[in-house]
Amino acid sequence: WAKEKGRDNAQFFTPNMTNAVTKKFSFEKEVNDALASEQFYLVYQPKVQMEKDNILGLEVLIRWNHPVKGLVPPADFIPIAEESDLIIKIDEWVIDQALMQLKAWRDQNLSIVPVAVNLSGRHLVSDALVTYISERLSYYGIEGRYLEIEITEGVLLQDIQRCIDVMAELKALNIKISVDDFGTGYSSLSYLKRLPLDILKIDQSFVEECDSHTEDAKICETIIYLARSLELLIVAEGVETAPQVNMLKSLGCEIFQGYFFHKPMKSPLVAKLLIPRAEIA
Numbered sequence: 001w002a003k004e005k006g007r008d009n010a011q012f013f014t015p016n017m018t019n020a021v022t023k024k025f026s027f028e029k030e031v032n033d034a035l036a037s038e039q040f041y042l043v044y045q046p047k048v049q050m051e052k053d054n055i056l057g058l059e060v061l062i063r064w065n066h067p068v069k070g071l072v073p074p075a076d077f078i079p080i081a082e083e084s085d086l087i088i089k090i091d092e093w094v095i096d097q098a099l100m101q102l103k104a105w106r107d108q109n110l111s112i113v114p115v116a117v118n119l120s121g122r123h124l125v126s127d128a129l130v131t132y133i134s135e136r137l138s139y140y141g142i143e144g145r146y147l148e149i150e151i152t153e154g155v156l157l158q159d160i161q162r163c164i165d166v167m168a169e170l171k172a173l174n175i176k177i178s179v180d181d182f183g184t185g186y187s188s189l190s191y192l193k194r195l196p197l198d199i200l201k202i203d204q205s206f207v208e209e210c211d212s213h214t215e216d217a218k219i220c221e222t223i224i225y226l227a228r229s230l231e232l233l234i235v236a237e238g239v240e241t242a243p244q245v246n247m248l249k250s251l252g253c254e255i256f257q258g259y260f261f262h263k264p265m266k267s268p269l270v271a272k273l274l275i276p277r278a279e280i281a
């Protein structure tokens with residue numbers, strides 16, 4: 001898919017580590033070191049309704065500031081972490097930090113908006129997820145409606161009944177569920193109908209040329225129509241230009257995420273965008 005192209009897939013390991021077991025061990029150690037010595041941090045990318053200033057929520061994206069390799073993009077380590085339970089450790093850290101940040105913003109008297117965390121399928125279907133989330137929510141005193149989960153389509157196909165059960169527990173906590181990168185997987189309509197979903201995110205590969213290629217515009221239109229008939233919200237991701245925004249608006253899309261509106265940013269910049277609570281009351 002288009003979004004994968006041109007990414008430099010920097011090798012994670014030094015060339016002399018040829019043994020797969022050694023590689024795995026070394027990666028695990030690097031991640032554990034990273035968690036222990038605060039090499040990971042979060043950035044937040046707003047989702048907006050129609051206008052740049054109308055921020056509906058924030059997606060949480062992990063960053064790794066590696067002592068030797070520099071800034072390592074998630075595409076270079078999340079897929080490796082997903083091969084083991086390391087991803088659960090990472091994503092639990094992300095959930096914890098994001099909720100801690102929400103509490104900090106609230107303590108600064110800012111009006112908070114929901115944060116969306118990306119979860120791997122392995123984590124969604126694990127026994128630990130719901131217990132972990134509900135414990136962290138109450139620890140920070142944050143209501144479940146301020147948390148969203150983003151799951152890619154492929155995950156839904158693995159164990160539908162397990163997904164339905166976990167999602168029902170998340171919904172009971174008022175947590176919203178998004179399908180990320182929608183259109184790149186193979187989820188059937190009947191699957192979508194059976195799951196308690198809230199949001200479909202149109203993959204950026206369709207958004208990229210929606211203003212110049214009729215096929216891409218048609219795909220966007222179809223996804224928007226589908227979302228409507230299933231009563232789901234629709235978010236267009238990876239929106240970079242005004243012509244893309246205009247095309248998507250004309251197709252009925254109202255919620256956008258992308259560099260055209262806001263890039264992912266560190267928490268102090270986000271704080272400047274959040275409205276002080278006194279101004280709302």
Ligand code: C2E
Pocket residue numbers: 045060061062073074075078091094118119120150180181204237238239240257258259260264
């Ligand atoms: P995603 O969840 O689909 O996130 C969207 C990606 O597109 C992000 O890349 C974001 O920085 C990038 N993006 C946003 N707006 C634009 C735009 O206008 N143009 C372009 N070209 N790109 C845009 P990022 O941060 O590198 O993350 C890549 C993927 O890594 C994410 O895709 C998600 O699947 C995964 N990921 C990121 N953080 C986490 C995490 O904490 N946990 C897990 N499990 N996965 C994560």
Ligand code: MG
Pocket residue numbers: 059118150180
């Ligand atoms: Mg996402």
Ligand code: MG
Pocket residue numbers: 180181201203204237
């Ligand atoms: Mg996406």
Ligand code: MG
Pocket residue numbers: 180181
């Ligand atoms: Mg993605």
